[in-house]
Amino acid sequence: xxxxxxxxxxxxxxxxxxxxxxxxxxxxxxxxxxxxxxxxxxxxxxxxxxxxxxxxxxxxxxxxxxxxxxxxxxxxxxxxxxxxxxxxxxxxxxxxxxxxxxxxxxxxxxxxxxxxxxxxxxxxxxxxxxxxxxxxxxxxxxxxxxxxxxx
Numbered sequence: 001x002x003x004x005x006x007x008x009x010x011x012x013x014x015x016x017x018x019x020x021x022x023x024x025x026x027x028x029x030x031x032x033x034x035x036x037x038x039x040x041x042x043x044x045x046x047x048x049x050x051x052x053x054x055x056x057x058x059x060x061x062x063x064x065x066x067x068x069x070x071x072x073x074x075x076x077x078x079x080x081x082x083x084x085x086x087x088x089x090x091x092x093x094x095x096x097x098x099x100x101x102x103x104x105x106x107x108x109x110x111x112x113x114x115x116x117x118x119x120x121x122x123x124x125x126x127x128x129x130x131x132x133x134x135x136x137x138x139x140x141x142x143x144x145x146x147x148x149x150x151x
Contacts, residue, residue, distance in 0.1 A: 019110055021126040022040060022043055022044075022133045023129050023130070023133065027136075034083060038084055040134075040137060041077040041080060042077050042096070042100060042103060043103065044070075044073060044130075044134035044137060045070050046100050046103035047107050047127070047130055047134055048066045048067075048069055048134065049066075049100060049104040050104050050107035051121075052066045069138055072138055073138055074100075078092045078093050079092075081095060111127060114127065
C-alpha cells in the first residue's frame with residue numbers, strides 16, 4: 001500500500017504545473033534562450049487564460065480583451081515549442097494547449113487563494129508583477145512583428 005501511495009504521489013507531483021514568478025526574467029533572457037522564451041510565453045498565455053476564466057461571467061468585455069491579448073502570443077508558444085523539441089507544428093500545438101491548460105488551472109487556483117486571503121486576485125502577490133511583465137513582453141513581441149513586416 002505504501003508503494004502505491006508513493007507512486008501516486010510522485011506521478012501527481014510530476015503532472016502538476018507549478019507557478020514561478022516571472023520577475024527573474026528579462027527581455028534579454030527571452031532573446032538569448034529558447035527554453036526561457038517558451039517558458040515565459042506559456043506562463044503569460046496561462047495567466048491571461050486564468051484571468052479570462054475568472055472574469056468571463058462578471059466582466060465579459062474584460063475577458064474578451066484578455067482573450068485577444070492571449071491570442072496575440074499563443075502562436076509564438078507553439079512555434080517556440082516546435083523549435084525546442086523539433087516536432088511538427090500539429091504536435092507542438094497539442095502539447096502547448098495541454099501545458100497551457102494545466103498551468104491555467106494552477107494560476108486559477110493561486111488567484112482564488114489570493115482572492116480569499118486578500119480580497120483581490122493580485123494584491124500582495126507576485127501575480128500583479130507577472131501580469132505587468134507579460135503585458136510588456138506582449139507589447140515587445142507585437143513591436144518586433146510589426147517591424148519585421150515593415151509596418
